Amino acid sequence: MRSVELFAGAGGLAMGMGRAGFDHAAVVEWNHDACETFRFNQRNHTEGVEQWPLYEGDARDFDYGTVGGDVMVVSGGPPCQPFSLGGKHRGHMDERDMFPQAVRAVRELQPKAFIFENVKGLLRQSFTSYFEYIHLQLSHPDLTRRKDETWEKHRARLERYHTSNQASASYNVVYRLLNAANHGVPQRRERVFLVGFRSDLGIKWSFPEVTHGEDSLLRDQWVTGEYWDRHRLAKRARPVMSPRLATRIARLREEPVGIIQPWATVRDAISDLPDPEKYPRNKIPNHVFNPGARSYPGHTGSPLDEPAKTLKAGDHGVPGGENMLLRPDGSIRYFTVREAARLQTFPDDFVFQGSWSETMRQLGNAVPVRLAEVVSASVANTLRAAGHARAAKRVRGG
Incomplete structure (x- = not known):
């Protein structure tokens, strides 16, 4: 066709x-x-x-x-x-x-x-x-x-x-x-x-029809624990459930399991990639650390165990909050181009050319x-x- x-x-x-x-x-x-x-x-x-x-x-x-x-x-x-x-x-x-x-x-x-x-x-x-x-x-x-x-x-x-x-x-x-x-x-x-x-x-x-949902992700994380087991995270390394979330999880425990699959998370997408800040000489294309990320109200980065916030192109370069990773310890850093490509479901063998800001702008505009x-x-x-x-x-x- x-x-x-x-x-x-x-x-x-x-x-x-x-x-x-x-x-x-x-x-x-x-x-x-x-x-x-x-x-x-x-x-x-x-x-x-x-x-x-x-x-x-x-x-x-x-x-x-x-x-x-x-x-x-x-x-x-x-x-x-x-x-x-x-x-x-x-x-x-x-x-x-x-x-x-x-x-x-x-x-x-x-x-x-x-x-x-x-x-x-x-x-x-x-x-x-x-x-x-x-x-x-x-x-x-x-x-x-x-x-x-x-x-x-x-x-x-x-x-x-x-x-x-x-x-x-x-x-x-x-x-x-x-x-x-x-x-x-x-x-x-x-x-x-x-x-x-x-x-x-x-x-x-x-x-x-919709095939993935938030309730299914929460069930995998907080009811069955399959999400944490899949990522080999010990209990001490898992985030703490908030009181507000606990009420929702209690409801999920009573509901029948549906056929909707769990939302995919940032951790699902990038956990097998080395930390670009700790391993700057990794040989993965487009996986280069960029300094200068900062957090401010309304721009706090994407938590590892949720789907990422919407990647954005920015009118004058890369906007800080939308294109950042929020680590479990509260620290932040920019996503690399490769990580952003993963979040946009591009294959790893598709290598981007151009400056970091220009490439992130393209990814921020992409479907x-x-x-x-x-x-x-x-x-x-x-x-x-x-x-x-x-x-x-x-x-x-x-």
């Missing part, structure tokens, strides 16, 4: 798409350091990256006529800074808003489906009108904005068309805010996913590979099933 990946960034969504069975016909990214990372891994034959046809440049300049053949899915993460809680909050007023280019790709390639993701800030109340505008454009990508037409007037025209011709939408679009921790990622990271299927295919689809795979695999399986059904129908008709 051929796909086109826009705004590839650190490559999380593209890698997840590849794992789900999609074959990228083009991978588009403008950031030079990110492209150098892809090239480095291609030269080193990193699985899943080696065959990416990379285009380094502005998505606004990309010619989709060069892709050739049918494209099953268009995917990508339009730059999130306009809507990020850590950005300037300019939204549609920001020149970095690349959603119009995502719509252009859908219009010109007419894929069977698309998968776009972005930060949770896209759903903030202040951006409600523009988010509805994005939704309408993706539903009717051929109803383009006229010259000198404001986005508000274009939205109104789309609304009129949509309400009077609901059956004529080119794509049926749904969206949901997903927490990566609920799908096995060792990080509390929320991303908005917009998924659309071409309406003529008659496809029925919904987002994947976790595992979350991308979960969503795209669901889309892939649905498209395969629909294709088999159409083929069977043709055979019966013949």
Whole structure:
């Protein structure tokens, strides 16, 4: 199944798409350091990256006529800074808003489906009108904005068309805010996913069910103790249960065991890596200690035995609190690039190029590979099933 990946960034969504069975016909990214990372891994034959046809440049300049053949899915993460809680909050007023280019790709390639993701800030109340505008454009990508037409007037025209011709939408679009921790990622990271299927295919689809949960983690830690046993932590090395947590654990002891798996934690993700501060000469790629971490109110680092807080890109370098490890003794340090990559579920053989701050910025903007795979695999399986059904129908008709 051929796909086109826009705004590839650190490559999380593209890698997840590849794992789900999609074959990228083009991978588009403008950031030079990110492209150098892809090239480095291609030269080193990193699985899943080696065959990416990379285009380094502005998505606004990309010619989709060069892709050739049918494209099953268009995917990508339009730059999130306009809507990020850590950005300037300019939204549609920001020149970095690349959603119009995502719509252009859908219009010109007419894929069977698309998968776009972005930060949770896209759903903030202040951006409600523009988010509805994005939704309408993706539903009717051929109803383009006229010259000198404001986005508000274009939205109104789309609304009129949509309400009077609901059956004529080119794509049926749904969206949901997903927490990566609920799908096995060792990080509390929320991303908005917009998924659309071409309406003529008659496809029925919904987002994947949650597979991991906090209650299951707490049960493993404080009811059965399996979590501590798995990490070979003696009782004296385990954290102390707070009175508030004790009340919740008492309730869990009375409830039946469910099928939801435990949330993955920071310890699950990085415990097998050497401490970069104690062992600075370790030979693990991207596992280099960086000094200068400091804690301040609201920015206290991620505890070892919980999913990490959301890694962030920062507007001017790496923000301290979000990208720090909080050790059991209360001390803190920055996550290394390799540790951050683990928290974003990148494989260890995927080596990042560029400065520490630039690489952490890419990781802070990325979608976790595992979350991308979960969503795209669901889309892939649905498209395969629909294709088999159409083929069977043709055979019966013949």
